Amino acid sequence: MRAFGKVFKYGDNIDTDVIIPARYLNSSDPAELATHCMEDIDADFVKNVKKGDIIVADKNFGCGSSREHAPIAIKASGISCVIAETFARIFYRNAINIGLPIIECPEAAKGIEAGDEVEVDFDSGMIYNRTKGTQFQGQAFPEFMQKIIKAEGLINYINEK
Amino acid sequence: MGMTMTQKILAAHAGLHEVKAGQLIEADLDLVLGNDITSPVAIHEMEKMKVTGVFDKDKIALVPDHFVPNKDIKSAEHCKCVREFASAHDITNYFEVGEMGIEHALLPEKGLVVAGDVVIGADSHTCTYGALGAFSTGVGSTDMAAGMATGKAWFKVPAAIKFNLTGKLPKWVSGKDVILHIIGMIGVDGALYKSMEFTGDGIANLTMDDRFTIANMAIEAGAKNGIFPVDDLAVSYMKEHSKREFKIYEADEDAEYEQEIVIDLSTLKSTVAFPHLPENTKTMDEIDEVVIDQVVIGSCTNGRLDDLRIAAKVLEGRKVAKGIRCIILPATQKIYLQAIDEGLIQIFIKAGAVVSTPTCGPCLGGYMGILAKGERCVSTTNRNFVGRMGHVESEVYLASPAVAAASAVTGKISSPAELGL
Ligand code: SF4
Numbered sequence: 001m002r003a004f005g006k007v008f009k010y011g012d013n014i015d016t017d018v019i020i021p022a023r024y025l026n027s028s029d030p031a032e033l034a035t036h037c038m039e040d041i042d043a044d045f046v047k048n049v050k051k052g053d054i055i056v057a058d059k060n061f062g063c064g065s066s067r068e069h070a071p072i073a074i075k076a077s078g079i080s081c082v083i084a085e086t087f088a089r090i091f092y093r094n095a096i097n098i099g100l101p102i103i104e105c106p107e108a109a110k111g112i113e114a115g116d117e118v119e120v121d122f123d124s125g126m127i128y129n130r131t132k133g134t135q136f137q138g139q140a141f142p143e144f145m146q147k148i149i150k151a152e153g154l155i156n157y158i159n160e161k
Numbered sequence: 162m163g164m165t166m167t168q169k170i171l172a173a174h175a176g177l178h179e180v181k182a183g184q185l186i187e188a189d190l191d192l193v194l195g196n197d198i199t200s201p202v203a204i205h206e207m208e209k210m211k212v213t214g215v216f217d218k219d220k221i222a223l224v225p226d227h228f229v230p231n232k233d234i235k236s237a238e239h240c241k242c243v244r245e246f247a248s249a250h251d252i253t254n255y256f257e258v259g260e261m262g263i264e265h266a267l268l269p270e271k272g273l274v275v276a277g278d279v280v281i282g283a284d285s286h287t288c289t290y291g292a293l294g295a296f297s298t299g300v301g302s303t304d305m306a307a308g309m310a311t312g313k314a315w316f317k318v319p320a321a322i323k324f325n326l327t328g329k330l331p332k333w334v335s336g337k338d339v340i341l342h343i344i345g346m347i348g349v350d351g352a353l354y355k356s357m358e359f360t361g362d363g364i365a366n367l368t369m370d371d372r373f374t375i376a377n378m379a380i381e382a383g384a385k386n387g388i389f390p391v392d393d394l395a396v397s398y399m400k401e402h403s404k405r406e407f408k409i410y411e412a413d414e415d416a417e418y419e420q421e422i423v424i425d426l427s428t429l430k431s432t433v434a435f436p437h438l439p440e441n442t443k444t445m446d447e448i449d450e451v452v453i454d455q456v457v458i459g460s461c462t463n464g465r466l467d468d469l470r471i472a473a474k475v476l477e478g479r480k481v482a483k484g485i486r487c488i489i490l491p492a493t494q495k496i497y498l499q500a501i502d503e504g505l506i507q508i509f510i511k512a513g514a515v516v517s518t519p520t521c522g523p524c525l526g527g528y529m530g531i532l533a534k535g536e537r538c539v540s541t542t543n544r545n546f547v548g549r550m551g552h553v554e555s556e557v558y559l560a561s562p563a564v565a566a567a568s569a570v571t572g573k574i575s576s577p578a579e580l581g582l
Contacts (some may be wrong), residue, residue: 010171013438017546024526026228028234040548060350060383065525066285068301069201089283089354089385094301108569144185144315152320155305158311159211 001122001150003080003101003132005052006037008045009114014057015064017089020073028069030076037073051078054120056112059083062091070094081120084137085109085128096145099152103127105138121128163413166388167356170296170410174279182320182417190220191295192273193225193308196264201242202302203283207542208311209469213572217252222254222273223247224264226398227521232528238484253512262519264492265289265377265461270493272403276391278409281305281314284541286461288379291397294391294409299380309318319385321356322347326363332434333577337463337541337561340378343556345442353383355419358412364425369398370467377462378543380512381439396414428557431576433539433561437547445576451558455538456481456569457550458562459490459517460524463541466496468562473505475566475577488530490517498558514569526550532557539568 018041020033025034032059037154038045055074061084062070071094074082082095085106095102101122108127116131141149151157164172166478172180174188195203200223214357215221247255254273261267265286265499268274276294278286285299308314324343342394344351357379364372372389381385389395391409399407430444458464458472469491474475481487489509497519500506508515523530524542532538533549537558540550545557558574567575567582 001570015544015546017526017544021548022527025198026233026239027527028205040328040553055549060353063349064173064544066283066286066287066299067198068283068303069198072202086353088350088383088483090299090380093304095268095303097303097307140474142185154307156211157207158307159209 003052003054005049005080005118006055007112007114007116007118008043008049008053008055009112011054012059012079014041014061015068016070016093017064019062019070020067025067025069030072033073034076035075035161046077049077049079052080053059053078054118055079056109057080057107059086061087063088066090067093068098069111069135070099071098074102083108096148097154099149101149103135103138108136110134162419163415165356165358165416165519167296167321167386168318168359169278170279171316171318171321173301174537180318182213182318185315186318187313187315188279190308190312190314191278192222192280193218193305194222194224194229194264194280194284194287195269195305197229197236197239197243198227198285198458199283199302201239203305203309204207204242204246206303210310213308215309218251218350219253221252221309222268223252224256224261225269226261226263226519227525228348228527229261229520230258230518236537239537246420246457260494263461263464263521264463266492266496269293269373269509270402270495272405273401275399275405276395277408281308285380286377288384288386289373289377291376291379291388292369292384293395293430294389296386296388298386319354319356320419323421324357324359324420325423326359326361326426328425329361329366329424330426330429333563334429335561335563336367336374338429338432339426340375340558341434341439341442341559342380342429345377345432347382347438349438350383351377353472355384357382357387359387364389365392366426367426368467370465374462381543397553402573423464431561431564433564433574434545436545436556436558439543439545439559446508447575451574452569453539454485454536455530456485456565457523457530457538457540457542458565459492460521460542461535462543463562464490464492464496465497469496470504470540471501471562472566473508475563475580475582476512476514476570477508477568479512481569485486485569485572487514487569488517488523489514490522491519493519523550539565541565541575
C-alpha cells in the first residue's frame with residue numbers, strides 16, 4: 001500500500017477540538033464531519049484538500065478527547081495518511097481501528113514543508129519527499145496492527161478472524 | 162523484573178503471569194462505557210460485526226450526558242439511538258435523563274467500577290477510575306463496539322512514571338491544583354502512552370474526590386491511565402457504593418519506572434492553566450489581573466460534592482460580581498440532592514449563580530454557557546483548547562472550585578484569600 005499527495009503542515013499538540021469541534025458532534029456522518037475538518041485551526045483546509053493528500057505535524061497530534069469523529073473526519077476529507085513526530089494515544093488507536101494510516105517519524109515532521117509532494121510506503125514505513133528529493137524511515141507497525149490496517153479497521157479484522 | 166500496579170492488573174486480565182512494557186496483549190474487560198456522542202458511532206460499527214448481541218448486558222454502561230436533556234434535534238436522534246440499543250439489548254446500566262449524571266462521576270457512585278477492574282470507555286476521561294485502583298482508559302467508538310461484542314480489548318502494556326506524593330495540601334489547595342501542577346511540570350505529552358502511578362504517604366491526606374480529580378486529568382498529560390493505591394479510604398468508598406468484590410493489586414518492590422517525581426503537597430499553591438493548553442500553568446502569585454466574563458463550576462473533574470462544598474464556602478453571603486455569569490453543574494442527581502440537603506444550592510442561587518441539572522454542557526462547548534468572541538471563562542473543567550467552550554477567540558482558564566468561586570465574586574481571576582478567607 002502506498003499514499004501520494006500534497007502536504008498540509010501543522011505544529012505541536014493539534015487537539016481533537018480543532019480537528020473537529022464539539023459543536024459538530026451532534027452528527028456522526030463522515031461526509032458531514034469532513035466539511036468541518038480542521039476548521040478552527042485552518043479554515044481553508046476543507047477548500048484545498050484533495051483526495052490522497054497528506055497531513056504532517058509535530059508532537060502529540062490528536063491529543064484531547066476520544067472522539068473517533070476526529071480520524072473519521074480526516075479520512076473522509078480525503079487525507080490518505082498522517083505523519084507526525086508523535087501521536088496522542090487514543091487518536092493512535094482510533095486511527096488504526098478505523099483504518100486511517102498514520103506513521104510516527106520525527107525526522108519527516110522536521111524535513112517536510114507545507115505544499116511538498118510526499119509518497120509513503122506503508123509496508124516498509126519509508127517516506128519520500130518527492131519535492132525535495134529526501135527520504136525518511138518511519139516507524140513500521142507491529143504485525144498485529146498491520147493486519148488491522150490491511151483489513152481496513154478493527155471491525156473487519158474481528159469479522160475475518 | 163517486577164511489575165507496576167497497572168501491569169499487574171493487565172497481566173491478570175490477559176491470563177498471563179507477567180507482562181512487560183511495550184507488549185501487545187488482549188485483556189478481558191469488566192466494563193465498557195459509552196456516552197451520547199460516542200455510543201451511536203459504536204452502535205453503527207457493531208451492526209457491521211458478525212455478532213448477534215453484547216458480551217454481557219450487565220457489563221456495559223451507557224450514559225447520555227454530553228448534550229442532554231437533548232440540546233437539539235440531532236442530539237435527540239443520537240440519544241434515541243442509544244436508548245433503543247439499550248432497550249433492544251436489555252442493557253442493565255443505561256441511565257436516562259433523571260437518573261443520569263456525568264459518566265465519570267456516576268459510575269463510581271453507582272458502584273460499577275471497583276479496584277482491580279479493567280475498564281474501557283469511549284470517552285477520554287475514563288481514566289478517572291484509577292482513583293479506585295482500577296485500570297481504566299479512554300478509547301474510541303470502534304474499540305467500544307468491539308468491547309461490547311467480545312468483552313475484550315487490545316492494549317500495549319504501558320511503561321510508568323511514579324509520582325511520590327508527600328505531606329498535606331495547604332488550605333484552599335485541592336486535587337485540581339495537584340494535577341495542574343503536574344501537567345505544568347511534565348507537559349501535555351509528558352506521560353504519553355504511559356501510566357501515572359501515584360504513591361506516597363501524602364495520599365492518605367487526599368479525599369476520594371481529590372483523587373478522582375487527579376486521575377481524571379491524567380489524559381491531559383497524555384497518559385494511558387492514572388492509578389492510586391487502594392487504602393482504607395478507597396475500601397470504605399467501595400463498600401459504601403458497591404456490592405461487587407474488589408481486588409487489590411500492589412506494585413512490586415522492584416517494579417520499573419521510567420521516571421520518579423517527588424511532590425511535597427504542602428508546597429503547592431492554587432494553580433491556573435492559561436489558554437490554550439492545560440500545561441500553561443501559573444500559580445496565583447504569578448498572575449496579573451485577568452478580567453473574566455463567566456465562571457463554570459462542574460464537570461467530571463470538579464462537579465462532586467466536595468467541590469460544591471468548597472464553592473459554597475466561598476460564595477456564602479457573597480454575590481457574583483455584576484455582569485458575570487456563574488454556572489454551577491452538580492455532576493450527578495445524587496450530588497445535586499445532597500447539595501440541596503446541605504443548603505449549598507440555596508447559597509449558590511442567593512449569590513446569583515445559576516444551577517443546572519447534571520450535564521457536560523459548557524465543558525465541551527456543547528450548550529448551556531457558550532462563550533462569545535473575546536470572552537473569558539474561569540472553569541473547573543479539564544480542557545482549555547482553542548474553541549473548547551465556544552468561539553475560537555474565546556478563552557478558558559482552568560482552575561480549582563475555590564479559585565473559580567472567588568473569581569465569580571471579584572470578576573477577575575482571584576484566590577479566596579483575596580476575599581479575606
Ligand atoms: S464533563 Fe467535560 S470532560 Fe467530562 S465527560 Fe463531560 S465533556 Fe468530557
